[in-house]
Amino acid sequence: MRALTYHGKQDIRCENVPDPTIEDGRDAIIKVSSCAICGSDLHLYDGFVPGMQTGDIMGHEFMGEVMEVGKDNKKLKVGDRVVVPFTICCGECWQCKRGNWSVCERSNRKKELGDTAFGHSTAGLFGYSHLTGGYAGGQAEYVRVPYADVSPIVIPDGMTDEQVLFLGDIFTTGWMAAVHCDIEPTDWVGIWGAGPVGQFCIRSAFLLGAEKVFVVDNVPERLAMAKAAGAITINFDEESVLERIGELTGGKGPEKCIDAVGLEAHATRSLDSVYDRVKQAVMLESDRPHVLREILYVCRPAGIVSIPGVYGGLADKIPLGAMMNKGLTIRTGQTHVNRYSQDLLRRIQEGQIDPSFVITHTVSMEEGPGMYKTFRDKEDGCIKVVIKP
Template structure:
């Protein structure tokens, strides 16, 4: 089969690789109908994700049709149309039973590596390095789905792939970000990053009843989409977010703040971004936390900071004094996809949201190398790339 594979920083290729096979009785084989490039994939593309190996199959946003099942797979049949969460979950451990699916105890065979870094390991991830199980990803014609009997959501045939694909990751990630930020009726919200996750965080905050949502970014096309989604845009290359938010909120600041940027933050002419870049290039720091620092400064006293953007290692110059002095709460982590997607599917079916609004680029797997570069460089007004194998 054909698949997108990793060959080093900035080098994604489309190779012919062996077709996946059933390796465990709870496995299934999925024929991929749609797959997408995620912002988290860019951390691999840019060389920020350790334990990648040449030839690894990439991708964790995918859906399709079941074409084979293992003998212990129940409730799932050949021909079923499903979306597959990006995290691999056993469905039976202490954490899965509590719907903390991204913390699954049994799905990451490389857990010992993460335990050395984090103290404990979370779930395995599709197409996302050998820190997270080394599972082949979904930017391919076929995928082996471990624990397939629990790790799926069946979806109706009358809704298009475009409207369902993002249930695999970025829609529930934006939704969980808004929930973690304690968004309720009448909330004032600020979202750093108007990329795909940030846009879904904006949509989710409004669905949860937020009165005002501010979107902070530097890319005009992303800010236009944020405005179309119902947010108030702040271009941080033209105006400092703190000053803008102080003015717009009568100096109260937002009480619900979401960092949808993560470890590759860029600032517009801001000194700390130069510092962070130098530190990461010389391996003295792993993550660039400019957006996180700014978000903390801009959160109202006793407010909540929700981290949806991925952080992987160590950050420097973390303003712990400001967080402590303002009594801020922090919530973060990989998304418990299976917990959220039944409700989100209902909202799609009821017409509350059509997630396809952010698709700007389409192609086949063969187009992936060019799409990665376009998406990373934010050229051609690129917001989201979807591929049909």
């Protein structure tokens, strides 16, 4: 089969690799009909997340048709159409039973690496380094899905791939980020980053009752998409973020803030961003947390900071004094997809939202490697890439 494979920093290739096979009775084999390049894939592409090996299959946003099921899988049948969440969940451990799907205690088959990196391993993830299990990803013609009797979302007839694909990650991620904010109708909700996850944070905030949302970015196409959803936009290349937020909120700051950027903040005009670039270059810091610093500084006292943006390692100069003395609540985590997926599927069916709005490029598998650079560099108006194997 064809798949997109990792061969080092900024080197993704479309290659022929062995087809997956059933390895456990709870497995399923999925023929991929649609997959996508996620912003967090770029952290692998740019070399900021360790644990990738040559030949690893990329991707964790995918869906398709069930072609084969293991003998112990009672949930799926051949021919089912499913979206596969990016988190791999056993459904039986202490965390899974409490709905904390992204920190499943059993699915990371290389748990010792995760324990070393994070203190305790998180769940296994598709296509996201050997720190999270070294599982083959979804940017392929076929994928083996472990514990496939737990998390795959069976899709009703009559819904397109484009409507439901993002239930596996970015729609659910944006929704959880907004849910973590405990949004009230009088809140100012500030969102840093208007990429795909940020776009779903905006729409999720409005669906949850927010009346006032602003978003910070510098890419015109992203800001236009955010404005179309009703958000107030702030271009950090053209105006002072701090001054503009002060004007909007009467100097009080937003009650709820969402960091939808993560470890590769691209601010260029601030002293701390220069500091991060230098320390990163000499391997004394792995993450660039300019956005997180800014949020902790501007968030209103007693506010909530939600962090769906991926952080992978170590970051310096985090203003813990501001965070503690202002009494901020910090909520983070990889997404507990199955906690929210059925509710969001219902909202799509009822017409509350059509997630396909975010797609700007649909390409073949062979075009996939080039689209990594296009997506990373925001070229050709690229906001979200869907791949059709």
